[in-house]
């Protein structure tokens with residue numbers, strides 16, 4: 419992800435401020451240099467980097483830290499606010515009927531994004547339809563159709579028609595029942611005059627409320643010219659950055675945002691329809707700086723829990739809060755965890771666990787954890803219902819049988835029982851709390867972790 423190393427390198431510089439109540443010019447200079455290095459290597463434009471570093475320098479030296487705030491937290495707060503300012507607000511996308519057109523070069527991820535956005539709108543309770551007007555790339559029709567089937571959203575395309583403008587017009591009519599129309603357009607290798615002409619005609623046919631420019635996070639300096647051309651022809655209201663799950667840098671997309679005077683709207687973080695996030699500047703920067711993003715995490719947990727519950731009518735996560743926590747509950751929780759995505763991505767969202775913390779773990783630590791979860795799953799499959807409901811009856815004899823049956827070491831079986839006990843104990847502390855208490859607790863965590871408030875626990879989880 420963009421600025422991958424910023425969190426850990428910044429933390430190093432910030433740690434030097436520990437114990438200091440005042441910051442001198444040299445300290446600030448070092449921190450600013452780290453930020454410059456990181457942003458420039460992520461392809462952010464020099465002018466933008468210079469403006470940001472001047473702002474940080476001036477504020478860090480001139481502003482008085484509020485009473486009780488350490489120099490370190492004060493500087494971190496300024497860095498955080500200025501970075502949020504740099505990436506800008508998120509594009510305003512109202513949850514109401516509208517038409518959105520996607521534009522961009524070939525392979526930038528338009529078709530994938532169209533299906534992802536339709537899925538996103540459907541989860542928000544609106545009825546979307548994707549209209550595929552790409553007659554240029556032979557596979558585009560099938561790809562869009564398949565992805566829309568996966569997303570369970572309406573799709574319109576016509577593989578026998580070669581005129582994209584006609585498809586656009588007929589598509590709008592054929593899907594008139596839908597509330598949100600997402601119009602996918604064809605890409606080209608580079609900006610060609612016929613691409614621009616075509617997209618202007620499609621725009622005339624569908625009269626979008628919003629046109630989004632889809633950019634691959636790997637795009638560097640080329641972003642500027644591209645953004646200008648699209649802005650001049652159809653007017654860009656927002657930028658979608660795709661493939662942020664890869665090693666790409668993403669800085670070029672920021673240039674496109676400034677060039678079009680627009681904002682970032684969505685982020686693409688994988689190849690499946692669910693790998694889409696609404697861009698939230700606070701959460702995004704918190705994550706980059708290793709401060710976690712509790713809101714995204716909460717959304718993912720909620721989604722995963724809903725899916726797990728939908729697959730098993732008998733299981734309701736709410737029961738855990740009321741009654742006892744059995745091994746069956748633990749197995750369901752692990753299933754839900756698996757649905758949340760790769761563990762390292764999930765960990766990035768937890769305050770104090772992001773960037774810096776991850777760097778301290780050996781590279782294969784995540785694999786070990788995921789392997790361990792798989793072993794636990796196999797072990798639980800070898801246990802009887804009675805044992806799963808009441809793990810206390812599992813003594814040495816049963817441990818031996820379960821280990822043999824599952825092909826796992828006895829130690830791993832014991833570790834599972836231990837882990838269950840620990841989770842049970844933690845949950846006991848939450849039981850009896852009302853909804854209000856839970857909300858207050860989440861809010862407190864949020865204030866500590868990011869989203870603006872910097873008080874309490876050090877943002878890097880001291």
Ligand SMILES: Nc1nc2c(ncn2[C@@H]2O[C@H](COP(=O)(O)OP(=O)(O)OP(=O)(O)O)[C@@H](O)[C@H]2O)c(=O)[nH]1
Pocket residue numbers: 522523524525526527528529530531552555558561603604605606660661662663664685686687688689693
């Ligand atoms: N890892 C990853 N891959 C992505 C993401 N978004 C798109 N892709 C992949 O990028 C490739 C190109 O995506 P498409 O959606 O076909 O791109 P397009 O802009 O519609 O391409 P044209 O129709 O040729 O203009 C596909 O293999 C997608 O699976 C993402 O967020 N992460």
